[in-house]
Amino acid sequence: MTIRATPIVVGVGETKNCSQKVSDAIEPLVLILQSIHEALKDTSLSDSERGKLQAEIDGISVVAPWTWNYYDLPGLIARKLGVEPSYKTISEHNGASPARLFDEAARRISFGECKVAVVTGGEAMASLMACAAAGKMPPPGWEEADEDAEGIAGSSTFRKAHNIGNTHGIGLPIQVYPLYENAFRAHRNQTIRENNKESAKLYAEFAKVAEKHPMAWNYGQPAADEASIGTVSKKNRMICFPYPLLMNAFNNVNVAGSCILTSTEYAKELGIPENQWIYPLGGAGTIDSAHFWERPNYFASPAISKSLDAGLEVSGLTKDDIGIFDFYSCFPIVPKLACQHLGFSPSKPEKPITLLGGLTSFGGAGNNYSMHALAAMVRELRKGNAENGLVLANGGVVTYQHVVCLSTKPRKTPYPDENPLLTEVPDESPAIEERPEGEAIVETYTVDFSRDGKAKRGFIVGKLCKKGHRFLANEEDKATLLQLASDEREPIGRKGWVKSAGNGKGRNLFCFDAAEKL
Template identity: 70%
Template sequence: MGAGGAVPIVVGVGDIKNRSQKIEDAVEPMKLMLQATLVAIKDTGLSEAKAKKLQSAIESVSVVANWTWNYPDLPGLISENLGVNPSYKAISDHGGNSPAKFFDEAARRISAGESRVAVVTGGEALASLGACAAAGKMPPPGWTKPDKNAPTVDLSAVSNRAETVGTVHSVGLPIHVYPLYENGFRAHHGQSMAENNKESAKLYADFAKVAEKMPLAWNYGQPAATEDFIGTVSKKNRMICYPYPLLMNAFNNINLAGTCLLTSTDYARELGIPESKWIYALGGAGTSDSGNFWERPNFYSSPSISRSLDAGLEVSGLNKDQIDLFDFYSCFPIVPKLACKHLGFSVTDLPKPITLLGGLTSFGGAGNNYSMHALTAMVRELRNGKVRNGLVLANGGVATYQHVVCLSTHPRDSPYPKENPLPPILDDETVPSFDERAEGEATIETYTVEFSRNGAPSRGHIVGRLKSNGHRFLANHADSNTLQQLSSGVKEQIGRNGWVSTGQDGRNLFSFDIAEKL
């Protein structure tokens, strides 16, 4: 251990993909994670005897919460199957920021001498679970008995969430909120609807080409979707929430697991892990915007993304020009767009790669664990010796939680940061006052329209501002004419005036009709 503490490095990475969706081939998430961890141990290049010594020295097991299965004690189960009893065990909250956050925290513990070896892992078997559900069957015998006392993970319906002004208006899922940002971003930057759609389609077509060549990608071996196909609404690419058709939404029905294995340079030398396997953890930072999307400063920028990028680079002793490879979380096009805008990158003419995997549509959503695979891919790219520094941006919630980590082929000049430089939640941004019940003339701040499976618009979601006091409100469409105009996809709706009132069911309803008669 050096004067400033141990130097944290990644020495092993492992990924597992179970592509089969046959019920008899279904493997539970815990076992996929275990397999990925054993692959990561083997990836160190150690002999069998020394690999066993490394495994027995695992003192930290951090597990990204999964969507597939309710476990009574997932970190404990993985530890037991590894034959270790770590002093530190943790399972994350639900959020795609978790892999990077846990990676950063594991590096901190190693630097502080609290852990010799740390495992950071996560995985899903959503494709297998979906196949079982479609067949009306339970998973094969051998899956861990589920914890009946654990809360059921259901991210598919607003109605299953605790009641808020968002649930009253049936809004708040990722499919709703990210489009609110995309529309706000488009209007703020003066793009036409056609220009915005073309930009998103090109971005995701470029991502699809990356996934096409990535063996771990769920779509590997299939021709990449083209820009025209991604940007055109069709039966196979129906509109979900404007402006995003299906192929601009994350795809989560996958069976994937990944693991990063961290230790110190001292222990790696003691074991004889080749230095060609070492990748240095440089630093990390993360924070969160309000969990209530209606309490955000605006819908064209993300303070949590911007601040996490800036702080992650700063604590790592780097600037953006020193990063050779990026992987920006990409559940919807707006997340990489927000990151690129902050860093001054053109989304249509990128100076450097911003995805190693191909995005959550083409690579696969992997639940909360997408960025674990970005970390494992980054380690492999850096080991090739052609580049020096990489950055992973992991996003969670509805553009809510962020965490950035930087990795390198070279060590830091100073000890690993002792703490996250950012607060858990940003509370220093100016946010408009909010009225749960709204009455009067109003302007659309941003919006989206939800579409049914038959392609017809079904519900308008409006974030508006009252003209009388500038307060923000949420509303649904009040009438078919308003819904038709919101869903036209031709005329910019943001900035248009209308009228809002509160209905008998407690929902605010927005209409163009009354305003146009005034």
């Protein structure tokens, strides 16, 4: 019988380049290497023993960066570290990747397929944007870019896709997450203003956390308060209803983070103190439909719910066993959906639900935000602030989810053999009508705003009253657009009419019923 190893985290490291000067631009590869060396230092080993640990790295898992397309980023990292790992991988573009790679690394150590695993990622978007604004290339020394690789976060994929989302100009995160916020609000019978207040209060609390986190982009700056977050202004313009700027992820940051995992056996051999050990207990993740219009509804996420439940179960825990949570928070709706499923109040959660402060105040860190959450969780558990912690990583447009649980105590059984969830949640969506005609009802919606603060375009997800089939549409007229953009009356559940535009563009148009009682 093969004896399974017990995986542990022995080092976590982070780094940040605060400068946004072109001359100070440091590429993601360098930031990543800095964070790995910080993680090696975090093991509390002597220089010679750290060198031995580094030499034994045989697994490198990298979260794909938005900033720069490398030809072989895991290979570059390996060469710079002077190692030849038997396992190298780079993730797809989504924010659930850090948790998934972490879970998989723990599993490989458990099976004896890996002795020392590094899970890492980094971004230099602030530097890249500074270069773009100056009309300059990054300073000499950056690795050559792979010009044929996929663009930032798959944005080019969205532009090229031929589907009803693209036809109607919707599919980006800033557009789809608001669809969920609006539907979630209506499902709970909140008014639009009550919902805004709840979101502002939630993010004000998150901002206080980021204010004290050294790796946060806003570290040291006064935290934005509830009034400034919830009030639309020139500095806090509406992006897509109901989210003003300070409820959107802020991605222009220069940060990197790494975790080092090994087995208890090798940690003992090296002499890594046991008070440095944190035990991964298990993980689980799944995916909702890549096409947001094929989701069951917009007031819940089956992938979030299933990942939370399975992640806890496979780790041998219940929600009551968790002392600290970190819920991904690119927009307020993600922590709200997680809280709703676990029975917490989003405005007054029973336990901490962020260790970083969210992607607005901490910084988006591209796909790598939850790597920093994992690092923060390890530190909190080491301090004795909780026995067990849970990290929920989210990606796409409420699409990709992965949960991992960590503890100060080991599992009683070997690390789980596999992810307990199917790759994708089975499709349970209503039938889609691509060319709808007739009376219809609004299921959810959002509105794009221009930089001058004016409503620009409406996006409606609706259902035909007779068939119950779902459709996508834009607004037909200015009156409908202004009603969608107003906080005076709830558009969800209201009736109107939908038709195909007939202009060769394939768009559908929706307007509210003029005869509807106001």
